[in-house]
Amino acid sequence: MIYQKQECNGALYQMCLYSMGTMPGMSPRQRAGRRRTTEKAKQEINRRQRKWRLMQLINANFVSGRDLFVCLTYAPEASRARALEKFHAKMKKAYAKIGLTYKYIAVTEEHDMDGEPVRLHHHLILSGAHGVQLAEVVRDCWASGLADVRTLREGADFFEDTAIYLLKEDCHKGKGARRYSTSRNLTPPAEPVRLRLGEEEEAEVPPGVKIIEHVQNANEFGRYEVMVGRIYNQAAFSAWWAAQRRKAAPDPWERLRRRRQRKV
Known part of the structure; x- marks a missing residue:
């Protein structure tokens, strides 16, 4: 079958x-x-x-040229305890003040593309808005170090290059480990269609x-x-x-x- x-x-x-x-x-x-x-x-x-x-x-949730691709790094003396969680809370409040909905996908990394250990940092895709400058909002909400804020770009079909980059630590994650975290308000993918075919089909x-x-x-x-x-x-x-x-x-x-x- x-x-x-x-x-x-x-x-x-x-x-x-x-x-x-x-x-x-x-x-x-x-x-x-x-x-x-x-x-x-x-x-x-x-x-x-x-x-x-x-x-x-x-x-399903983000648009090239409108939304943001962000890298958050830590200062040597900064506390990492719940830092990302606090960042999300601040961002949600800041977005609400200017009438925007805050959505995100976040990946935490400790290795580079070659698998070599690097300092802990976070990559995020954040919701943005056309004509609204949000870089300073992001930097103000991240108090633990530097925030590199760029516009999200679709470099390959359907953001495949972005997905591969965000999942580059996949081989270092154990079975069942979370590869990334998301806000609860993301639109989920549609339900798949499952079929059973004959051996020769x-x-x-x-x-x-x-x-x-x-x-x-x-x-x-x-x-x-x-x-x-x-x-x-x-x-x-x-x-x-x-x-x-x-x-x-x-x-x-x-x-x-x-x-x-x-x-x-």
């Missing part, structure tokens, strides 16, 4: 699929190989999903979508595939997407409710 997950957020389309479970008639060797392949596929897809999730959050490129990333890997035990695209024809894509949602695998709790109803 092939498990497929598709997501659509704004103009960003994402799809991943991988083999899961074992099939009748498989030898013990094939079953073991299938499980190993499935586990490796999940690890690779999970790594990509962390990047995608952050890209989705950025695209192939993923299709949706109409109205230009693929910008496509990765495939397969062996005798199974396969996985990742596809990322930009939606350029919303009308064509929307009709196809509606059909995909109708085919979506039902909620597992819904299946349980149906079985109970049949027994009654």
